[in-house]
Amino acid sequence: MLQVLAHRTYRHLFAAQVLSLIGTGLTTVALGLLAYDLAGENAGAVLGTALALKMVAYVGIAPIAGAFADRVPRRSFLVGLDLCRASLVLLLPFVTEIWQIYVLVFAFQSFSAAFTPTFQATIPDILPDEKEYTNALSLSRLAYDLESLLSPLLAGLLLTIISYHWLFIGTTLGFLASAALVVSVALPAARAVAHEGGIYRRITRGIRIYLATPRLRGLLALSFAVSSAGAMVIVNTVVYVREVVGGTDRDVAMFLAAYGLGSMVVALILPRLLDRIVARTAMVAGAVMLGAVLLVAFAQPPVAMALALWALLGAGASLILTPSGLLLRRSSRAEDRPALFSAQFALSHACWLVAYPVAGWIGASLGLDVAFVVMAVGALIGAGAALAVWPSLDPDVIEHEHPEMWHDHPHVHDEHHQHAHEGHEGDEPHRHGHRHKPMRHAHVFVIDDHHPVWPKA
Numbered sequence: 001m002l003q004v005l006a007h008r009t010y011r012h013l014f015a016a017q018v019l020s021l022i023g024t025g026l027t028t029v030a031l032g033l034l035a036y037d038l039a040g041e042n043a044g045a046v047l048g049t050a051l052a053l054k055m056v057a058y059v060g061i062a063p064i065a066g067a068f069a070d071r072v073p074r075r076s077f078l079v080g081l082d083l084c085r086a087s088l089v090l091l092l093p094f095v096t097e098i099w100q101i102y103v104l105v106f107a108f109q110s111f112s113a114a115f116t117p118t119f120q121a122t123i124p125d126i127l128p129d130e131k132e133y134t135n136a137l138s139l140s141r142l143a144y145d146l147e148s149l150l151s152p153l154l155a156g157l158l159l160t161i162i163s164y165h166w167l168f169i170g171t172t173l174g175f176l177a178s179a180a181l182v183v184s185v186a187l188p189a190a191r192a193v194a195h196e197g198g199i200y201r202r203i204t205r206g207i208r209i210y211l212a213t214p215r216l217r218g219l220l221a222l223s224f225a226v227s228s229a230g231a232m233v234i235v236n237t238v239v240y241v242r243e244v245v246g247g248t249d250r251d252v253a254m255f256l257a258a259y260g261l262g263s264m265v266v267a268l269i270l271p272r273l274l275d276r277i278v279a280r281t282a283m284v285a286g287a288v289m290l291g292a293v294l295l296v297a298f299a300q301p302p303v304a305m306a307l308a309l310w311a312l313l314g315a316g317a318s319l320i321l322t323p324s325g326l327l328l329r330r331s332s333r334a335e336d337r338p339a340l341f342s343a344q345f346a347l348s349h350a351c352w353l354v355a356y357p358v359a360g361w362i363g364a365s366l367g368l369d370v371a372f373v374v375m376a377v378g379a380l381i382g383a384g385a386a387l388a389v390w391p392s393l394d395p396d397v398i399e400h401e402h403p404e405m406w407h408d409h410p411h412v413h414d415e416h417h418q419h420a421h422e423g424h425e426g427d428e429p430h431r432h433g434h435r436h437k438p439m440r441h442a443h444v445f446v447i448d449d450h451h452p453v454w455p456k457a
Contacts, residue, residue, distance in 0.1 A: 003132075003135070004127065004132050004135040004136050004139065005139075007126065007127065007132075008185065009126050009185040009186070009187070010123070010126050010127060010136060012181045012182070012184055012185045013119070013122070013123070013126070013181070013182065013185065014136075014139060014140075014143070015181050016082075016177075016178040016179075016181040016182050017119065017140065017143055017178075018143050019174045019175075019177045019178045019181070020082070020115075020174065020175060020178045021143055022174055023089070023170070023171035023172075023173075023174030023175050023178070024112075024171070026167045026168075026170050026171050026174070027089055027092070027167070027168065027171045030092070030164045030165070030167035030168055030171075031050070031092070031101070031105070034092065034095065034101070034164065035050075035098075035101065038095070038096075038097070038098050038101070039098060049102065050101060050102060050105045051356065052353070052356070052357075053102055053105055053106045053109065054105060054106075054109040055349050055350075055352055055353040055356070056106070056353070057106050057109035057110045057112075057113050058109060058112075058113045058345060058346060058349035059346045059347075059349050059350045059353060060113075060346075061110045061113035061114060062113045062114070062116075062117055062342040062343075062345040062346040062349075063203050063204065063206060063207060063339075063342050063343060063346050064203055065113060065114035065117065065118065065342055073187075074118065074122055074187045074188075075182055075183065075185075075186070075187045077114075077118060078115060078118060078119060078122075078179075078182050078187075079179045079182050079183055081111045081112075081114055081115040081118075082115070082175045082176070082178050082179035082182065083175070083176075083179055084111045085108055085111050085112065085115070085175050086171075086172045086175035086176050086179070087172075088104055088107055088108045088111070089108065089168050089171045089172050089175065090168065090169070090172045091104055092104060092168045093165040093168050093169075113345065113346075116345060117338065117341040117342040117344070117345040118338055118341075118342075120325065120341045120345075121337040121338040121340075121341040121342075122187055122188070123136055123140075123325070124325070124329045124337065125188045125334060125337070126187070126188065130326070130329075131271070133325070133326070133329065134270075134271045134274060134323075134326060135271050137322050137323065137325045137326065138267045138268065138270055138271050138322055139267075140325075205336070205339050206336070206338075206339030206340045206341075206342050206343035207343045207346070207347065208447075209331070209332065209336060209339070209340055209343070209446075209447040209448070210331075210340060210343040210344065210347065212447045212452070212453065212454055213331045213446070213447055213454060214389055214390055214391055214394070214454055215280070215327050215330070215331060215390050215394055216327060216328070216331055216340075216344075217389040217390065218280070218283075218385075218386040218387075218389050218390025219283075219324055219327050219328075219344070219386075219390075220347055220348070220351075221287075221381075221382045221383075221385035221386040221389065221390075222283050222284070222286070222287050222320045222382055222383070222386045223320070223324075223344075223347065223348040223351050223382075224351045224355075224378065224381070224382040224385075225286075225287035225290055225291070225320065225378070225379040225380075225381075225382030225383055225386075226287075226290070226317050226320050226321060226348075226351075226379075226382075227348070227351035227352045227354070227355035228290070228294075228351075228355050228359075228375045228376075228378030228379045228382065229290040229291075229293075229294060229313055229316065229317060229375060229376075229379050230313075230317055230352070230355070231352065231355035231356050231358070231359040231360075231375065232294060232359050232363075232371060232372065232375040233256075233259055233310065233313055234356075235356060235359045235360045235363065236359060236360070236363045236368060236371060237252060237255050237256060237259075237310075238252050239363060239368060240255075240297075240306075240368055241255055243368070244300055244368060245303055245306065247303070251303075254307065255306070255307060255310050256310075258307045258308070258310040258311040258314070259310045259311065259313055259314040260314055261311055261314065262310070262311030262312055262313065262314030262315035262316075262318070263314035263315060263317055263318040264314075264318075265311075265315060265318075266314075266315045266318035266319055266322065267318050267322050270282070270318070270319070270322050270323065274323065274326075278394075279323040279326060279327065280386075280390055280392065280394065282319050282323065283319060283320045283323060283324075283386070284383055284386055284387060285319060286315075286316040286317065286318070286319025286320040287316070287320060287379055287380070287382050287383035287386060288380070288383045289312060289315065289316035289319070290313060290316040290317065290376075290379040290383075291376045291377070291378075291379035291380035291383060292376075293309050293312045293313050293316065294313075294372050294373075294375055294376035294379060295372070295373070295376045296309060297309050297372050298369055298372035298373055298376070300369075324344065328340050328341055328344055330396060330446075331446055331447070332446055332447075333446055333448055336446075336448065355375070355378070358374070358375075358378075359371055359375055362374055396444045396445070397442055397443060397444055397445070398442060398443075398445040398455050399440065399441070399442035399455075400440070400441070400442070400445060400451070400455040401438070401439070401440045401455075402436060402438060402439045402440070402441075402450070403438055404435070404436060404437060404438045405435070405436045406433065406434070406435045406436070436450075
């Protein structure tokens with residue numbers, strides 16, 4: 001898997017991702033301490049509101065950013081977003097009011113909502129080979145999991161010698177280093193293309209492609225399964241460990257570490273696993289695992305078994321999250337990739353926006369046992385919905401029919417554009433009104449201007 005790091009451009013971008021994640025992790029720890037300084041025993045409510053604002057930013061900003069990501073050079077765009085995030089984090093040590101936290105967190109997460117999907121959409125253009133891209137996805141998953149394990153440890157070590165305000169300075173340096181690494185490489189330009197329709201159609205293009213593609217509708221259902229189980233882990237682990245297990249803060253860290261360890265193990269073995277089974281099988285199995293594990297946890301097993309269950313929850317989530325980039329790559333043309341990755345970013349976080357308050361409210365008002373059952377049902381509903389909307393037979397090349405149509409858009413003379421000219425249309429790609437004759441043929445099928453509807457089986 002590490003062989004993919006031989007690519008200089010990807011190696012620099014991966015290092016930039018790691019630095020960015022570490023910076024974000026340090027900020028999370030420091031933000032919690034800042035909230036406690038300002039709000040005392042109400043710090044949890046402050047962080048909960050900040051988390052909700054993060055999800056709102058992700059859901060609302062990502063599609064807009066994806067719609068216009070091809071209008072600016074990728075490298076300049078990513079570097080600019082890193083610099084903006086660094087500047088905002090640098091302001092956090094000077095916060096004196098709770099509302100200032102909310103404003104800065106929303107602005108910071110808005111820039112992250114633009115950065116992350118653009119970054120993700122760049123990787124398949126750098127690594128066109130599917131095996132290398134699969135390895136890159138696994139490395140990315142490992143980076144996320146290691147961040148969740150190492151950032152609290154690093155923050156704890158730093159807090160023994162400095163105040164938490166200096167963690168914000170460390171985060172700023174991390175984003176600046178990330179920007180420098182992006183500057184150090186040449187990135188392939190996003191393919192700009194003029195689509196029919198106005199600004200609304202441009203902003204919603206990624207979501208329309210996403211929802212019109214059966215395998216991506218399945219991915220959305222599986223994202224709901226991940227958020228159902230993940231919200232239970234993130235929101236209620238501390239309550240489970242302290243109230244049910246009778247453990248300490250150290251035990252809370254052990255449970256979260258078990259979750260991350262399970263995810264890392266799957267990320268390491270998944271590239272070889274996907275050589276033997278299709279992604280649909282692995283991902284649906286992950287969702288079923290999540291639901292089953294939550295139901296077992298409902299029975300309040302011994303501590304050792306509960307730790308193993310948390311590791312299985314991490315493994316199930318990784319079975320779904322790691323291959324998701326492969327599905328997005330299979331389901332889009334290069335010019336639509338930023339919009340589609342942004343759609344996945346927004347829609348998956350919309351699932352979290354629902355799951356977070358449900359897990360927290362049910363756990364607090366009806367008890368953890370009810371919360372385990374409800375979130376398990378959510379994960380199993382996600383698995384069932386994925387099986388229903390994502391056909392088991394899912395080839396790349398599909399034979400399909402084109403009805404006769406007339407439209408106007410930039411084009412080259414490919415298999416869909418064989419028509420006469422009057423001599424004034426100019427070099428390709430060029431734009432003029434043209435007619436498509438009815439035809440039937442087969443090729444790699446994705447939703448685009450010429451294929452707005454998925455063929456019926």
